[in-house]
Amino acid sequence: xxxxxxxxxxxxxxxxHGDLEKMEKEEAGDRPKWDNKAQYLxxxxxxxxxxxxxxxxxxxxxxxxxxxxxxxFLILLVLEGIPLLHLEFAIGQRLRKGSVxxxxxxxxxxxxVGIASLIVSFLVGMYYNTxxxxxxxxxxxSFQNPxxxxxxPLNANRTGLVEECARSTTVDYxxxxxxxxxxxxxxxxxxxxxxxxxALVSAWTLLYVCCIRGIETTGKAVYIxxxxxxxxxxIFLIRGLTLKGSVxxxxxLFTPDVxxxxxxATWLDAGAQVxxxxxxxxxxxxxxxxxxxxxxxxxxxxxxxxxxxxCTSVYSATVIYSIIGFRATQKYDDCxxxxxxxxxxxxxxxxxxxxxxxxxQILVQLNQTSPHIIQGLDLQTCDMQFFLSQGVExxxxxxxxxxxxxxxxxxxxxxxxxxxxxxxxxxxxxxFGNIEGVVVPLQDLRVLPRTWPKEVFCGLTCLISFAxxxxxxxxxxxxxxxxxxxxxxSIPLLVIGFCEMIAVIYIYGxxxxxxxxxxxxxxxxxxxWQVTWRVVSPVIMIFIxxxxxxxxxxxxxxxxxxxxxSFPTLxxxxxxxxxxxxxxxxxxxxxxxxxxxxxxxxxxxxxCKQKDYSENTVDTISAKIQMIYKNNxxx
Amino acid sequence: xxxxxxxxxxxxxxxxxxxxxxxxxxxxxxxxxxxxALGDEAYxxxxxxxxxxxxxxxxxxxxxxxxQEFEVSNIIVxxxxxxxxxxxxxxxxxxxxxxxxxxxxxxxxxxSRNRINSAFxxxxxxxxxxxxxxxxxxxxxxxxxxxxxxxxxxxGAVGAGIIVLLASSVVQKKRKNDEKPDDEEIDEETRVKxxxxxxxxxxxxxxxxxxxxxxxxx
Numbered sequence: 001x002x003x004x005x006x007x008x009x010x011x012x013x014x015x016x017h018g019d020l021e022k023m024e025k026e027e028a029g030d031r032p033k034w035d036n037k038a039q040y041l042x043x044x045x046x047x048x049x050x051x052x053x054x055x056x057x058x059x060x061x062x063x064x065x066x067x068x069x070x071x072x073f074l075i076l077l078v079l080e081g082i083p084l085l086h087l088e089f090a091i092g093q094r095l096r097k098g099s100v101x102x103x104x105x106x107x108x109x110x111x112x113v114g115i116a117s118l119i120v121s122f123l124v125g126m127y128y129n130t131x132x133x134x135x136x137x138x139x140x141x142s143f144q145n146p147x148x149x150x151x152x153p154l155n156a157n158r159t160g161l162v163e164e165c166a167r168s169t170t171v172d173y174x175x176x177x178x179x180x181x182x183x184x185x186x187x188x189x190x191x192x193x194x195x196x197x198x199a200l201v202s203a204w205t206l207l208y209v210c211c212i213r214g215i216e217t218t219g220k221a222v223y224i225x226x227x228x229x230x231x232x233x234x235i236f237l238i239r240g241l242t243l244k245g246s247v248x249x250x251x252x253l254f255t256p257d258v259x260x261x262x263x264x265a266t267w268l269d270a271g272a273q274v275x276x277x278x279x280x281x282x283x284x285x286x287x288x289x290x291x292x293x294x295x296x297x298x299x300x301x302x303x304x305x306x307x308x309x310x311c312t313s314v315y316s317a318t319v320i321y322s323i324i325g326f327r328a329t330q331k332y333d334d335c336x337x338x339x340x341x342x343x344x345x346x347x348x349x350x351x352x353x354x355x356x357x358x359x360x361q362i363l364v365q366l367n368q369t370s371p372h373i374i375q376g377l378d379l380q381t382c383d384m385q386f387f388l389s390q391g392v393e394x395x396x397x398x399x400x401x402x403x404x405x406x407x408x409x410x411x412x413x414x415x416x417x418x419x420x421x422x423x424x425x426x427x428x429x430x431x432f433g434n435i436e437g438v439v440v441p442l443q444d445l446r447v448l449p450r451t452w453p454k455e456v457f458c459g460l461t462c463l464i465s466f467a468x469x470x471x472x473x474x475x476x477x478x479x480x481x482x483x484x485x486x487x488x489x490s491i492p493l494l495v496i497g498f499c500e501m502i503a504v505i506y507i508y509g510x511x512x513x514x515x516x517x518x519x520x521x522x523x524x525x526x527x528x529w530q531v532t533w534r535v536v537s538p539v540i541m542i543f544i545x546x547x548x549x550x551x552x553x554x555x556x557x558x559x560x561x562x563x564x565x566s567f568p569t570l571x572x573x574x575x576x577x578x579x580x581x582x583x584x585x586x587x588x589x590x591x592x593x594x595x596x597x598x599x600x601x602x603x604x605x606x607x608c609k610q611k612d613y614s615e616n617t618v619d620t621i622s623a624k625i626q627m628i629y630k631n632n633x634x635x
Numbered sequence: 636x637x638x639x640x641x642x643x644x645x646x647x648x649x650x651x652x653x654x655x656x657x658x659x660x661x662x663x664x665x666x667x668x669x670x671x672a673l674g675d676e677a678y679x680x681x682x683x684x685x686x687x688x689x690x691x692x693x694x695x696x697x698x699x700x701x702x703q704e705f706e707v708s709n710i711i712v713x714x715x716x717x718x719x720x721x722x723x724x725x726x727x728x729x730x731x732x733x734x735x736x737x738x739x740x741x742x743x744x745x746x747s748r749n750r751i752n753s754a755f756x757x758x759x760x761x762x763x764x765x766x767x768x769x770x771x772x773x774x775x776x777x778x779x780x781x782x783x784x785x786x787x788x789x790x791g792a793v794g795a796g797i798i799v800l801l802a803s804s805v806v807q808k809k810r811k812n813d814e815k816p817d818d819e820e821i822d823e824e825t826r827v828k829x830x831x832x833x834x835x836x837x838x839x840x841x842x843x844x845x846x847x848x849x850x851x852x853x
Contacts, residue, residue: 140782140789195782202790209796213804341668348716351670453808455801 004509013105014095017519023096024294031096032215033291039219041301043288046226046429047279048309051131051398054426057277058317059393060269062253065260070314072261072270077310080540081274083532084497086302086525088280091504092289093298094516098440099283102290106508112597113499114441116590117283120492121437123586124282126465127484128434129207130472131395132427133199135420136206137179138399140199142416149174150407164564171404176562179399183475184563186483187576190475197473204466207428211435211458215291218432225425225432230312232422233319236415240322243409249325250318252388264547271544276489277309281496284433287440297521299529320397327405328387335382342377395478398423435461479559487583491552492590494545499594501538510534557583654734655713655724661734662724663744664765669719672761680719684755685712689723691754692744696725696735699743703728741767 100114152165165173210221560570689710696705715721725735759769
């Protein structure tokens with residue numbers, strides 16, 4: 001499709017190929033650079049590979065037909081993920097600016113896309129770092145034996161365990177009471193929990209010290225934060241495979257159910273997972289690519305990072321499910337053991353006469369002879385499938401299911417420390433990208449004076465995010481976080497991603513884009529890229545956006561509550577009406593920023609028309625580069 | 636004479652049987668799970684083990700009620716099952732037909748529970764006295780929660796890092812500022828020289844002047 005929207009003045013806003021060569025040779029300009037290619041790749045991998053790979057993908061994989069889920073996942077990875085990734089890398093490398101700068105260069109009316117990315121990065125960074133604070137809390141608490149979530153505390157008069165803990169489990173109690181101290185409702189805000197505030201402080205200051213000088217410091221930090229998770233995953237894989245029942249978990253994960261492929265929800269979830277997993281539309285990837293040298297092979301990078309991301313998802317799913325299989329087997333054994341004990345005690349059989357293998361037989365026998373005793377025993381049904389499918393996504397996986405599995409392993413504190421360090425590194429490297437997606441646009445927008453150093457920008461961002469993030473340290477913080485997770489980071493990103501594609505392909509012009517890529521990497525992008533960029537990827541994005549929107553709007557909005565009355569399962573409850581306003585703000589403001597800014601620019605141009613013609617020649621990029629060139633020569 | 640002894644024996648066993656029966660008001664049921672606790676090293680439960688149990692319990696009673704000398708014969712056992720569970724009652728040494736009350740027995744067992752458990756290589760869970768819940772071990776509560784210590788360490792390291800990085804960038808900037816006045820002076824000199832040059836000979840196109848024009852536009 002040779003559709004191209006009119007875009008006057010584009011050449012004045014972007015550096016030409018000649019300018020880029022000059023900049024490359026003279027190393028003019030004050031833009032930071034990567035020390036080496038490895039830093040760039042590790043940073044991008046770290047940004048893409050995050051907590052979602054560990055606690056979202058395994059759940060999706062298992063619940064949508066196991067091994068069969070790989071098919072939609074891989075198809076959409078190739079058709080949607082890689083093209084979008086290549087697009088962001090290429091445009092960032094070509095225009096050499098952060099997200100706001102890039103979209104403003106393409107067309108001033110598109111500044112809203114950059115601003116939307118900024119807002120989304122800010123909102124997501126706010127709640128993502130709260131999850132980091134939770135991880136740090138658990139990490140701090142892992143340096144003791146026995147682990148605090150392995151035992152219930154005693155009640156006030158020392159006669160028994162605390163009731164809430166006895167009715168649920170020790171890990172549930174530790175998570176909902178001692179960590180979150182959660183209230184029963186989103187409206188009961190409770191007070192600030194001081195230990196949570198301390199954890200938030202530690203998370204934000206640690207992030208600040210790593211981001212303090214932009215990629216100069218994050219580039220060093222990623223050597224550890226991007227590689228350590230793989231080491232720990234491998235350790236857990238080896239440990240997991242030696243535990244009893246791990247193979248059950250892996251089988252459960254990968255058992256294919258081809259019927260799920262007929263279910264549109266499977267494809268929708270696969271597409272959404274690919275999109276969010278690649279951290280597209282945050283603006284961070286564009287920023288990172290802009291620090292590359294002009295002839296860096298961005299096509300290769302895009303393919304490489306996509307492959308790494310996909311493989312990491314599958315690898316971590318295997319590891320997670322091996323541990324989940326172990327936990328499920330333990331729970332099953334405990335459950336059966338309990339039942340067998342009850343039978344033996346009631347009928348005074350000698351030990352070891354009832355085992356798991358003849359349990360059913362004997363139960364049937366006894367049920368025929370003395371059914372009333374059997375009824376009085378209150379035997380539980382032990383279902384392996386039930387244990388395997390318990391709470392295996394999101395924070396429930398990390399803080400409840402996995403912690404429970406860890407306390408059953410020997411040397412638990414060691415495994416706890418390793419696990420939470422891995423989660424921490426995964427999240428921290430994603431936060432680097434988020435901070436980049438906030439700080440660089442702020443600098444580009446010139447909201448604050450230019451002379452202020454980057455440390456101050458970074459510090460202000462962290463401070464303000466921390467201040468707003470205190471809402472998650474309230475007793476109802478968990479419910480607010482779930483709200484943010486569902487709405488701030490979902491629909492706006494899809495909208496921004498779609499607008500990015502349209503902007504580059506149809507406003508910037510796919511012909512110009514092809515020429516740019518030929519200039520940068522030496523050959524024109526082949527037919528695969530052409531087809532996906534122009535048709536396939538935008539269509540897929542529209543589909544996902546529309547279906548996502550429809551499912552969110554049609555289903556009644558509820559949230560899960562930890563309430564004394566419905567232990568130990570969570571109870572769904574509808575949101576109060578004021579929350580709908582907040583949902584609209586979270587999802588609507590970034591999405592609406594795009595047309596709003598276009599309108600604002602239009603008004604600005606109309607009313608300030610007289611000053612228009614004397615647009616300084618210095619404003620054009622070429623002139624700026626000429627100046628820098630000459631200054632360098634003079635100096 | 637023999638008949639008398641025989642009669643007394645029968646009477647005592649009969650009495651004992653009457654005193655000890657399941658659901659006796661002053662007795663307790665005991666349940667042992669030896670194979671669960673010890674696996675392959677489990678010992679077989681026989682009369683000798685039962686004797687040890689009665690002796691241990693007598694020891695516990697002696698500890699509890701000082702002055703009274705409980706003997707093995709004061710511990711009466713009945714209703715043994717293959718599960719290895721049985722019912723026991725304790726008779727008073729002064730009056731063998733009178734049972735020691737439930738509370739004293741419970742106290743005695745509670746006090747010496749550890750000794751009774753270790754005599755049989757079992758734990759609270761595997762040697763159960765039905766009706767006497769084990770006293771729960773209080774979880775260890777250190778004075779400073781360990782997490783605060785780790786938190787303090789991490790924050791100290793992070794704070795030091797921030798200070799070091801900020802200080803080094805301030806120092807770098809100062810160094811840059813010190814170099815800049817020197818460069819500006821050199822710039823001034825070249826401009827002065829070029830002005831002089833152009834005044835002398837008009838052939839050379841003077842770039843610095845055309846740049847100055849651009850500056851003034853701003």
